[in-house]
Amino acid sequence: MPTSVSEAVSMLDTSRGKALPIAGGTDLLAYWPERLDARDKTYLDLSGVDELCGHTWTDDELIMRARTTFWEIVCDQRATAEMRLLVEAARTVGAIQIQTRGTWGGNIVNASPAADGVLALMALDATLELTGVEGTEEVQLDEFYLGYKQMKRREDQLLTRIRIPRRAYTFQSFTKIGTRKAQAITKVGLAIAKSDSGWRIAANSMAPTVKRCPDLERMLEDETPIRNPTDFLPAIRADVSPIDDIRSTAAYREHVMARVLFHELAPLCPWVGAKSKSE
Amino acid sequence: MTMPADQTQIEVPFTLNGSEIVVRVEPSERLLDTLRYHLAMTGTKEGCGEGECGACTVNMNGLPVNSCLVPTYQARGAEIETIESVQHGSVHPLHSTGATQCGACTPGVVMSAMWLLKNRDKLDTHTVRELMAGNLCRCTGYDGIVNGVESALGLGSDE
Ligand SMILES: Cc1cc2nc3c(=O)[nH]c(=O)nc-3n(C[C@H](O)[C@H](O)[C@H](O)COP(=O)(O)OP(=O)(O)OC[C@H]3O[C@@H](n4cnc5c(N)ncnc54)[C@H](O)[C@@H]3O)c2cc1C
Ligand code: FES
Ligand code: FES
Numbered sequence A: 001m002p003t004s005v006s007e008a009v010s011m012l013d014t015s016r017g018k019a020l021p022i023a024g025g026t027d028l029l030a031y032w033p034e035r036l037d038a039r040d041k042t043y044l045d046l047s048g049v050d051e052l053c054g055h056t057w058t059d060d061e062l063i064m065r066a067r068t069t070f071w072e073i074v075c076d077q078r079a080t081a082e083m084r085l086l087v088e089a090a091r092t093v094g095a096i097q098i099q100t101r102g103t104w105g106g107n108i109v110n111a112s113p114a115a116d117g118v119l120a121l122m123a124l125d126a127t128l129e130l131t132g133v134e135g136t137e138e139v140q141l142d143e144f145y146l147g148y149k150q151m152k153r154r155e156d157q158l159l160t161r162i163r164i165p166r167r168a169y170t171f172q173s174f175t176k177i178g179t180r181k182a183q184a185i186t187k188v189g190l191a192i193a194k195s196d197s198g199w200r201i202a203a204n205s206m207a208p209t210v211k212r213c214p215d216l217e218r219m220l221e222d223e224t225p226i227r228n229p230t231d232f233l234p235a236i237r238a239d240v241s242p243i244d245d246i247r248s249t250a251a252y253r254e255h256v257m258a259r260v261l262f263h264e265l266a267p268l269c270p271w272v273g274a275k276s277k278s279e
Numbered sequence B: 001m002t003m004p005a006d007q008t009q010i011e012v013p014f015t016l017n018g019s020e021i022v023v024r025v026e027p028s029e030r031l032l033d034t035l036r037y038h039l040a041m042t043g044t045k046e047g048c049g050e051g052e053c054g055a056c057t058v059n060m061n062g063l064p065v066n067s068c069l070v071p072t073y074q075a076r077g078a079e080i081e082t083i084e085s086v087q088h089g090s091v092h093p094l095h096s097t098g099a100t101q102c103g104a105c106t107p108g109v110v111m112s113a114m115w116l117l118k119n120r121d122k123l124d125t126h127t128v129r130e131l132m133a134g135n136l137c138r139c140t141g142y143d144g145i146v147n148g149v150e151s152a153l154g155l156g157s158d159e
Helices: A005-015 A036-040 A070-074 A077-082 A084-092 A104-110 A116-123 A214-221 A229-239 A250-265 B031-038 B088-096 B106-118 B120-124 B143-153
Strands: A019-022 A042-045 A055-057 A061-065 A127-132 A135-140 A145-147 A158-165 A169-177 A188-195 A198-204 B010-016 B019-025 B057-060 B063-066 B079-081
Touching: A005 A019, A005 A042, A005 A127, A005 A158, A070 A084, A077 A084, A084 A116, A084 A169, A084 A188, A104 A116, A104 A158, A116 A169, A116 A188, A116 A198, A169 A250, A188 A250, A198 A214, A214 A229, A229 A250, B019 B031, B057 B106, B063 B106, B088 B106, B088 B143, B106 B120, B106 B143
Parallel strands: A019 A042, B010 B079
Antiparallel strands: A055 A061, A061 A158, A127 A135, A127 A158, A169 A188, A188 A198, B010 B019, B057 B063, B057 B079
């Protein structure tokens, strides 16, 4: 069992893709033991690597090491005060028994299009640090995913740190429309943040990856008048590409997303709502 | 050492209900199986086996976890507490409020409830219902469970 990042990374390198890092195991073991491919894998247990534990606040960043659990952030009052999006997202991940084990790093590398942790982190402009045998690289989270479960991470690389800039936020909202409050798989998830760096909107379950929504962000930057939820639809269709699946249809998801945006933004933005002067 | 996919046994020392023990297990074994089949501690139940139902809840280093999602090797050095550590009389409030019918979920419910009793400060930010949401119950419709936990906490009704 590795006890340091450098040891773990060189084991990943020599295994040539056969070893799979395991952090909290809440994704990897969820279908245990039926999932046969997982049985053929060798797990590289990260639970002895203390360097990957815990989070710290610096003057300008929150730094989460990859094994930081959701519960750890739920219990951090500073996170609630400054980065409410993180806490709200964490509280929707399964229930407490999942939050105590599930890690932010696992959520990112598992790369589910419905990942809630990723959604909040993307709206807060997180940067990832990936460490391999040749050193450490930085990737912006909103550029990390290339397609369904495809990402800019080589098999010898560990996700080591997640860095989130500390900004003065005037608005943060996290919405998850699912079937049940707890233990729900998202149908539509939306994170909205407004700071001195501008608007950020990210969506999950609306595309093969969690995605930022640049067209919607621009509409808000420009204060484009919005009278009805449907006014958001062209930008939504440019930003995301939901599919029909067993849980819901693409058109339903687009409409839900439009209504959530309208509902969240109308109380805050004078240019969103029936009273906005679009004519 | 990585955990090999072949079935070489590994030794895992941990503390179970206050006693230090060492188990020899296969690398693929889940903590739930180690407890039930290696150690004959059958109070911890298996429901879904996928992290959804909470029937297998144990405390690991003071926090509730689903033992069906913990590979036993990750319990190395940990403090594990199971339903067997709970005193008989302490579950009385759950009996008297109809929190239990068939009883399949009860050990998990009790583990979460006992944790909540020791971590009352979490009620500053969470409701009893949210903290108990990881324990599914097919029979009681939850009100009995929430009321039982609240009466154990000496509280009124939820919300
Ligand atoms: C009942 C249940 C409910 C759930 N509900 C939700 C939910 O509501 N929202 C949600 O987003 N998720 C949910 N999940 C999924 C899961 O809990 C999260 O994705 C969690 O963040 C995974 O973290 P982990 O540490 O357990 O990952 P693991 O299972 O240990 O690993 C997940 C993946 O990440 C890789 N990995 C882990 N750490 C690293 C690292 N440091 N470097 C490189 N690769 C790494 C692993 O190889 C694996 O591919 C749920 C899971 C269950 C079982
Ligand atoms: S058996 Fe572990 S959560 Fe259901
Ligand atoms: S009492 Fe039967 S499942 Fe809860």
